[in-house]
Amino acid sequence: MFNYESYLRLDKFPLIWCSGCGDGIVLKSMIRAIDKLGLSKDDVCMVSGIGCSSRLTGYVDFNTLHTTHGRALTFATGIKMAKPRLHVIVVTGDGDATAIGGNHYIHAARRNIDITVILFNNFIYGMTGGQVSPCTPKGKRASTAPYGNFENAFNISGLAQAAGASFVARATVYNAVQLEKLIQRAIERKGFSLVEVLSPCPTAYGRRNREGTPVDMILQQKETTVSVAAAEKMSAEELEGKIITGVLTDVERPECREEYQKLIDSFRKEG
Amino acid sequence: MSFRYEIRLSGEGGQGLVLAGKILAEAAAVYDDLNATQSQSYGPEARGGASRSEVIISDDEIDYPKAVSIDLLLALTQESCDRYYKDLKKGGILLVDSDAVNRLPEGEFRVISAPIIGLARERVGRALVANIVALGFIAGISGIVSEKSLRSAIEARVPKGTEELNLTAFATGLAEARLLMKN
């Protein structure tokens, strides 16, 4: 039995997350991944924005920073550039990272700065009561889309891939074993790494869209997702409405802080 | 009694007037141990490629860093001459490029007209150094900054490898100015 307690600030419990929320599964997968990597808690800096998932930083025993809405990556960039020996992990949600923080998100990926982003995608603004997010699928209901969302949703992973991230993966809380492995690989990979985790929100999203019980929502992840390997063998029509999970990008690319260090070192040699 | 000497260098963008102003200020402040400020105008004032750089030199503290009553106005274009001559103080000096400025304004100031750009092009070999030729004129006419200090400031400020060219430009302007002042 894995012992989570040494990584948690148990005196801050209970968590603010609703029962049936997927975020707890992500939290535990993340802790297991960090434990497997053998990182010292003193060397991990976890930064979050605003929203349900971003409250995670209050519950874990690392160097933690709970920033302003959408801006976690900017603070994280400052930390990584100033103290590159820290493992900087950003915890954020779909609204936080791709609406108000969308600009920072693509630029952090473009810089390919060594930050691991765990993005909890629940398709909705949960904490504030279920408003529509840039990731709410078209047609789905939200408190600010009472007749169904008329906009298109973002492909979060695609954004990071296009912007130049080293590592991009999509996971579900249904497959927590895979999730843990993907987080582990994301932390290991130098450069900007994204793990987009589909994490159901039964309270603000599921109920409004008649998605059933929390268990139904998790099981539904099994139905709607296909692995990268399986997707390769499927036609476009077969892939319609499916979400691809697994490693989408994993490449070695020059990392921002290391590139900057080369500049510093070039002057040291000179001097 | 302390003095305050106001110089405005005017013309068009690309004539190096901001650099010339900065050299003048450095010559006064760094090498002559005077106080000096240099500022330039942007925006509507500099519209249409016009350029304006101001230098205030004083042996006292310089409160207001903008020119209000100009002692010496350099105008390398007709437009700048027309626009600024009214800001000259009584008894001030208007130094114009004789090829660029052919309509000379009238007023209670002294006009000195010389082929500054022409001298740079023909005598020094590069029209680009007209700003430094102008500095030679300013040194020769006003005496506000010493020749030695200006030479040092030019050497320290111009791009590496162009020191000789610029010092020749300065000497050319200075010699011409001294000739003019004799007459």
Next chain:
Amino acid sequence: MAEEKKIKVLTGNEACAEGALAAGMRFYAGYPITPSSEVAEVLAEELPRLGGVFIQMEDEIASMGAIIGASLAGTKAMTATSGPGFSLMQENIGFAAMAEVPCVVVNVMRGGPSTGLPTLPAQADVMQARWGTHGDHAIIVLAPFSVAETFDLTVRAFNLSEQYRTPVILLLDEIIGHVNERVTIVDPGSLEIFNRIVPSDPPDQYKPYRHTESGVPPMIAYGEGYRFHVTGLAHDETGFPTNSAAEIGRMLERHHRKVEQARDHIVQVDPFMMEDAEIGIVAYGSTARSARHAVRLARETGKRVGLLRLKTLWPFADEEIRSYIGQVKSWIVPEMNLGQMAHEVEWALAGSAPVTRLNKVNGDPISPPEIYQIIPG
């Protein structure tokens, strides 16, 4: 040779960059904007040579976030901007105030509102510097009036920010930012530098927001064996969010107290010919230069006029102004805005002497004759 003074001709923006480096700043994040960009340009060249970090961010919001992150990681950090960028920074300036993160924000003021006058001077961000972010918060704002003083006050901005764990705003205006002026460069070793006080308690007893007598809690960087939480939410001594009214009130009052009880140390004014003045001028930034000249002109005609120049804008120099009640019969407040500081002067005097406002917002500086003309007598 060792004692030889080093004289340079620099712009205010260049002197600001030099001052920051002398103060030990080793992290700059910013976004280009006129008329502040030269600060970034100098630092882009110098910081990598010194092993420091220069990064151009995607906008001013990100720049502010990055310097807070860097400061939490233990590095003295700053950003520089102008009006529109300063507006974008406000949210995270509030975070720095709430989370008590030392940092310096330079705003080279240009005409506004909105895009306004990108290349022309103004002093219209005085109130935004004080109250730009939402919520009650303490802040320190300094305003130099010369290139030499820009160097000095930039060093001081870092010192105050480190000493009081607060963002410090340095307000230049376009004239000070761009004028080239003589500066005597001092030996950096001779400068007084204040570095944040680190905790003496062991990690398990460390409270990042401890209620100390000075009101300033000791601060340790991330990654030094102390694992603590920082949030923009109202929090208690431990740094974790709280809903306790008593704890919230105690913390916010401490934020104010740490600056207010140190106001005598923070507030600096520079009186010029004020000893026997019956007419006082209150001015700051480049306008104070015009005011000083106007004072000289008026003194030549025998008028008893003086200048009380504000080097610190916030906390406001109310006590210093009030000390002239009875001596100074009337005041003049010239400023390149529509009366932002005049209002404070009137408030400080509480009707004990009349205040004449001289305001200009068209991008032209206020000249010495304009002030001279309205000096009574």
